[in-house]
Amino acid sequence: LVLAPETLAAVRAARRDRVQTSLNLGYGSAIASIGLTIPAIALATVWLSGPLLLGLGPIHMVLLALTVVVSALTIAPGRATLLQGGVHLVLLAAYLFLAVSP
Incomplete structure (x- = not known):
């Protein structure tokens, strides 16, 4: 809302x-x-x-840090490439896999 x-x-x-x-x-x-x-x-x-528990384990914190770095590298040039999009999709797949079977 x-x-x-x-x-x-x-x-x-x-x-x-x-x-x-x-x-x-x-x-x-x-x-x-x-x-x-x-x-x-x-x-x-x-x-x-x-x-205070933020709900992130060590593996998820590493994935979060990787996502932040990759996002910064994607946004910095002002234009995303197919390879950068693929890296984001691989990070998403890794997160989903680890969320289902830790």
């Missing part, structure tokens, strides 16, 4: 062939949600009993 306005704006921009605007809205929305939620939960654990 909170992300609905940004999602609708991103879809409208994509329909008008404004890919960069659509991606900016999508990334901005995701970063804002993550950037505000995790620090709020981390701050709340000061008053709550129990440790």
